[in-house]
Every structure is written in C-alpha cells, then in structure tokens.
Amino acid sequence: MTPFQRDMIAMLPRLRSLARALTNGPADADDLVQLTLERALKRPDLWSPGTRLDSWMFRILRNTWIDEIRSRRRRHMVLVDTDADHVGDRGAAVVEDRLMMSDIARAMDELPEDQRLAVALVLVDGLSYREAAETLQVPQGTLTSRLARGRAALIQKLDPELLS
Amino acid sequence: MTEDERIVAFLDDELDAQARAEFSERIRADASLSAQVERHRRVKTLVGSTFKPVAGEPTPQTWSDAILAVGQAGGFHPRQRAWAAMAACLVAGVLAGRLAWPTQDVLAPGARVGGEIATALDRQGSATAAPVRIGLSFRRGDGRYCRTFTSIAAEVAGLACREKDGWLAQTVTVWRAGPDTSYRQLGSSTPSAVLASVDELIAGAPLTAEQEVRARGQGWRPD
Numbered sequence: 076m077t078p079f080q081r082d083m084i085a086m087l088p089r090l091r092s093l094a095r096a097l098t099n100g101p102a103d104a105d106d107l108v109q110l111t112l113e114r115a116l117k118r119p120d121l122w123s124p125g126t127r128l129d130s131w132m133f134r135i136l137r138n139t140w141i142d143e144i145r146s147r148r149r150r151h152m153v154l155v156d157t158d159a160d161h162v163g164d165r166g167a168a169v170v171e172d173r174l175m176m177s178d179i180a181r182a183m184d185e186l187p188e189d190q191r192l193a194v195a196l197v198l199v200d201g202l203s204y205r206e207a208a209e210t211l212q213v214p215q216g217t218l219t220s221r222l223a224r225g226r227a228a229l230i231q232k233l234d235p236e237l238l239s
Numbered sequence: 240m241t242e243d244e245r246i247v248a249f250l251d252d253e254l255d256a257q258a259r260a261e262f263s264e265r266i267r268a269d270a271s272l273s274a275q276v277e278r279h280r281r282v283k284t285l286v287g288s289t290f291k292p293v294a295g296e297p298t299p300q301t302w303s304d305a306i307l308a309v310g311q312a313g314g315f316h317p318r319q320r321a322w323a324a325m326a327a328c329l330v331a332g333v334l335a336g337r338l339a340w341p342t343q344d345v346l347a348p349g350a351r352v353g354g355e356i357a358t359a360l361d362r363q364g365s366a367t368a369a370p371v372r373i374g375l376s377f378r379r380g381d382g383r384y385c386r387t388f389t390s391i392a393a394e395v396a397g398l399a400c401r402e403k404d405g406w407l408a409q410t411v412t413v414w415r416a417g418p419d420t421s422y423r424q425l426g427s428s429t430p431s432a433v434l435a436s437v438d439e440l441i442a443g444a445p446l447t448a449e450q451e452v453r454a455r456g457q458g459w460r461p462d
Contacts, residue, residue, distance in 0.1 A: 084303045092293035153393040156353030179289045198286040223243040230278045238281045
C-alpha cells in the first residue's frame with residue numbers, strides 16, 4: 076500500500092460524514108462519496124504531492140456535489156411544469172423524504188450551498204477557519220461570513236425548544 | 240465583523256486572546272448577547288452530534304478496494320498519464336454498478352410528467368433529433384399509449400404513459416450518455432431500466448411511424 080492509498084483510505088470516514096451533512100440521506104451521501112472517489116482515482120495526477128490530500132478530496136467532493144445539484148435542477152426544469160397545479164406528486168414525495176430527516180438535517184438541507192459547505196467543513200470535519208477557507212479557495216473573511224450566516228439561519232429554522 | 244461572526248469565532252476558538260477576553264466581558268454584561276451565544280453553542284453541538292458519528296461507521300469495502308486496485312496498476316506515479324489511464328479502467332471496474340447518482344430525485348412512478356418532456360411526448364415523432372429524444376411508442380395491454388424519452392442535457396431517461404390527465408411517469412431514471420456507452424454503439428439511446436419497463440408493459444409491437452401520426456392526431460387517447 077502506498078502512502079497515497081493509505082491516506083486516501085484513512086480519509087473515507089471523513090468524506091462520508093461530510094457528505095452526510097451536505098446531502099439529504101445516507102444513500103445520497105454514499106453515492107456522493109463514491110462519485111468523488113471515482114473522479115479522484117481517475118485523475119490522481121491532478122493532485123500535487125506535498126499539498127494536502129484532504130483539501131484536494133474535499134474540493135472534488137464539493138464540485139461533484141454542486142454538479143449534481145445543477146443537473147437535478149435541469150432535470151426538474153425539463154420534467155416538471157412550473158405552474159403550481161402539477162407539482163403535487165413530486166411535492167408529496169419530497170415532503171415524505173424530509174419527514175424522515177432529523178430536524179437538524181432538514182434545517183441544513185435548507186441552507187444555501189456555500190453556507191452548508193462552510194458549516195460542514197468547520198462543525199463536522201473540524202477544520203480551522205484557515206483550513207476551511209483554503210479548501211474552499213475563498214478568503215478567510217468570506218468563510219467566516221458564510222459560516223456565521225449559516226449558523227444564524229440554523230437558529231432561525233430550528234425549533235426554539237431544541238435550542239434551549 | 241458582525242455579531243454572529245464574533246459569536247461563532249468565539250465558540251470555535253478563532254479569536255485572538257485579546258478579542259476573546261473582551262468578548263467574554265461583553266457576554267457577562269449583556270443578557271441578550273449571552274442568550275444568542277447559548278443558541279449558537281447549541282447549534283454547534285447539534286450539528287456535531289448529528290453528523291460526526293457517521294465517521295465512526297465502517298465504510299464500504301468497495302471503496303478501499305477501488306483505492307487499492309489503483310496501486311496494482313504499477314505504483315503511484317501521479318504525473319504519468321498512461322498510469323492514470325490504466326487506473327481509470329481499474330476504478331471503473333471496481334466501482335461499476337451504479338450508472339449515476341440516485342434516481343430518487345427523478346419522478347416517482349405515477350407522477351405527472353410536465354415541462355419540455357411532456358411537450359415532446361405530445362408532439363414529437365420517434366427518433367427525431369431534438370433536445371428531448373423520443374425512443375419508441377407503443378400500446379399497453381389496456382390500449383393506452385406509452386413512449387420512451389431521453390434528454391442528454393437533463394441527464395434523464397424514462398417511460399411515460401398517457402392517462403386521462405396527462406403523461407404519467409412509469410420509470411424515470413438519471414441517465415448520462417458517456418462518450419463510449421454501449422447505448423450509442425447499439426444505436427439505441429434508452430437505458431436498460433427503461434427497456435425493462437417497456438418489456439413489462441408492451442402489448443404487441445412498437446407503433447410504426449403511420450400509427451404514431453394517427454395516435455398523435457387523436458391526442459394519444461385510446462380509441
């Protein structure tokens with residue numbers, strides 16, 4: 076086993092918990108990790124030895140996730156009428172999926188993508204602000220702002236009972 | 240820095256010593272600030288306790304197998320293209336199985352198909368080049384019309400049948416046309432899950448072009 080392989084295998088649990096915080100269910104999260112792995116292993120030459128493997132993997136995970144969200148929107152656009160009369164069936168399925176989620180997962184699911192990423196990297200993976208900002212390739216001030224807005228939004232979305 | 244930014248930086252231990260001391264002082268003096276800090280503290284705990292334990296679960300064997308398979312391609316030389324290509328083949332083999340990321344976002348059976356796809360189902364002939372491609376049309380046992388469709392742009396493929404109030408999804412799956420997928424080689428652009436659904440429902444042969452024109456003229460209503 077090469078150091079690259081060892082480090083990559085050691086990262087799998089972290090990728091998975093991050094994916095769980097970003098997506099809305101265990102199956103989605105595992106598919107996201109699998110696609111991330113597939114992309115990373117297809118082009119390992121894109122990783123520069125000496126740089127952080129976790130940041131590289133997290134970036135691939137982020138890109139994979141964003142790509143998937145966009146293609147879901149495209150599918151939704153071509154498949155579903157925009158007038159309210161006809162969204163009923165799919166709406167019901169969404170409501171059902173969401174009923175299975177914990178309150179916190181549901182609140183996370185409602186955050187804008189950039190805020191959800193910031194919250195997941197810092198509160199789930201435990202990265203410092205500097206590390207999270209480097210991973211997302213944004214200034215640290217931007218990271219802090221997304222993180223604070225995301226967490227303030229979670230307070231708004233959660234039942235006050237849960238927060239007391 | 241906004242107040243929320245200061246609060247989270249305080250909780251995450253990202254303030255320098257002086258800012259931290261000053262902020263602690265303010266919290267002591269300000270009950271409403273202190274209450275907001277407590278709410279933020281609770282959110283931090285809740286997010287952590289919900290998602291961090293996931294990292295303690297054993298991960299699927301296929302993931303580490305895929306990583307180890309890459310090594311068997313001759314060691315890790317990240318700058319070598321040839322190696323990367325070999326690795327890609329191995330990875331594709333080990334991780335094979337799912338065509339794409341989940342189908343759950345796509346329409347559930349019985350959901351009404353709308354948008355561009357419904358328009359194409361209504362108006363387009365089979366095998367015509369258009370953003371939405373209609374594969375084939377046929378009749379079900381009860382006489383109702385069904386049609387398969389794919390959209391490369393939307394990465395979706397499916398089968399819908401015409402009911403009284405519109406086209407209802409039978410099978411709609413995520414579908415990505417890879418550069419070398421067998422679908423194209425076979426001249427068919429319909430994935431196997433959709434074809435299986437066709438096999439299940441079809442009564443007789445697919446419609447000919449003439450039958451299709453006639454059905455379309457009748458608004459896809461069974462006689």
